[in-house]
Amino acid sequence: MKGRVLVTGAAGFIGSNVCKELSRRGRTVVGLDDFSVGHFKNLAGFQGDVVAADVGDAAYWGPRVGPVEAIFHQAAITDTTVMDQLKMMRVNVEAFRSLLDWAARNKVRSVVYASSAGVYGDSPVPMRESAAPKPLNIYAFSKATMESVAADFLRRNPRLKMNVVGLRYFNVFGPGESFKAKAASMIWQLYLQMKAGKRPRVFEFGDQYRDFIYVKDVVAANALAEKAKSGAYNVCTGRKTTFNQIIAALNGVLGTDFAPEYFKNPYSFYQNETLGDPAATKKALGFSAQFTAEAAIRDYLQGPAVPVGAA
Ligand SMILES: NC(=O)c1ccc[n+]([C@@H]2O[C@H](COP(=O)([O-])OP(=O)(O)OC[C@H]3O[C@@H](n4cnc5c(N)ncnc54)[C@H](O)[C@@H]3O)[C@@H](O)[C@H]2O)c1
Structure with missing residues (x-):
């Protein structure tokens, strides 16, 4: 046991x-x-x-x-x-x-x-x-x-x-999500588009953010x-990462220079922002996220990166 x-x-x-x-x-x-x-x-x-x-x-x-x-x-x-x-x-x-x-x-x-x-x-x-x-x-x-x-x-x-x-x-994003297909993270969806040589499509003007x-x-x-x-x-990380920042980070790992293709959001309701407060978790679990979205994208798609705070 x-x-x-x-x-x-x-x-x-x-x-x-x-x-x-x-x-x-x-x-x-x-x-x-x-x-x-x-x-x-x-x-x-x-x-x-x-x-x-x-x-x-x-x-x-x-x-x-x-x-x-x-x-x-x-x-x-x-x-x-x-x-x-x-x-x-x-x-x-x-x-x-x-x-x-x-x-x-x-x-x-x-x-x-x-x-x-x-x-x-x-x-x-x-x-x-x-x-x-x-x-x-x-x-x-x-x-x-x-x-x-x-x-x-x-x-x-x-x-x-x-x-x-x-x-x-x-x-959440990272290795193992690809079998979720359409339900996989937005980071994975944008990566697939860009890897296929297409401009990444996001709602106007990519300044929406997620945790x-x-x-x-x-x-x-x-x-x-x-x-x-x-x-x-x-x-959560307690940090905002915009869709534009994700695209920039993906361009970095792919060695590409795609400009986002913005299109009108067809939904009458859309959550433009998600951000968590990590304070209670830090107190109760002693947990703080170690990866910024950018470092995580490198680790995920390019090989191990040094997590923030690890130095
Ligand atoms: N990925 C995210 O961003 C995210 C965000 C919030 C919460 N969650 C939660 O995290 C957990 C894991 O999600 P994930 O992203 O790994 O999704 P996932 O779909 O990859 O994993 C869920 C797993 O549960 C299995 N499953 C489904 N129904 C089952 C059943 N009746 N009996 C046994 N197994 C069953 C599936 O085959 C799958 O392997 C879920 O509870 C999800 O709601 C995920």
Whole structure:
């Protein structure tokens, strides 16, 4: 049992990075995935066990997974354009509810789960954990409900020696995301366009910004969350990166000089800005993102870079 952990969504973008890094740190990692989106190629080099199962079916995977001291729950429907409300709620919320019950029955010490900055909707920036949730689609609603499930679960089990930590990831990018296809990050989409010799297309005038965070930082936040106090915390950099800055960084790694092709935004509503406040996470987890978007883009597409603060 010592050092044994379960990672759900193991063949997916973030889950596969968590699996590989925790193994590298000496943990015995059991991965779980239903391979609906995730791909075995994401697990190249990972030598742990992989259980093929629906995360909602604990009766099936429980005996196969066996005893673990922590769970890193990444499995979810992650395509925010999926509109089937019942399906989204079953996979994201109901599976999480049964996973928490399984964890409590099996004396798991820590459950770290992926929430999302989507819970903030179009709340003003910088987005802070104290703001009331404002989900604008069923995906974001499912993530906000997961947080309510976790809080209620802890209230009902006050003597349980298990922490339950939700991580509100902002805009994550990095190795392993390509199997998400259209749901992969904007950085990946722009990279593909430019690599194909096309000018990168963004809404007029590219000055919209996001809190882009590198997957290596997200993995580090997961590892720190295992020992943190129960709650839901931002996983963000606290830095703004505009679409124009992303294009400039991509030109840098590709050795190109593409000017952005601006086009009119067809949406009546569009979130022009996303930015998280990292302060509460720094206090509770001791986490600070190490990569700027530019350094992360180099590390991702060109080979290892020195993270900020590493010198
Ligand atoms: N990537 C981001 O920018 C981002 C932002 C906020 C939150 N998140 C959250 O992070 C987590 C990981 O996301 P990701 O970007 O790695 O996406 P992903 O789609 O690559 O990974 C999700 C994985 O879960 C698996 N899965 C889906 N349904 C399942 C089921 N019923 N049973 C077992 N496995 C199932 C998929 O096959 C996939 O491998 C998700 O919970 C997502 O909501 C991601």
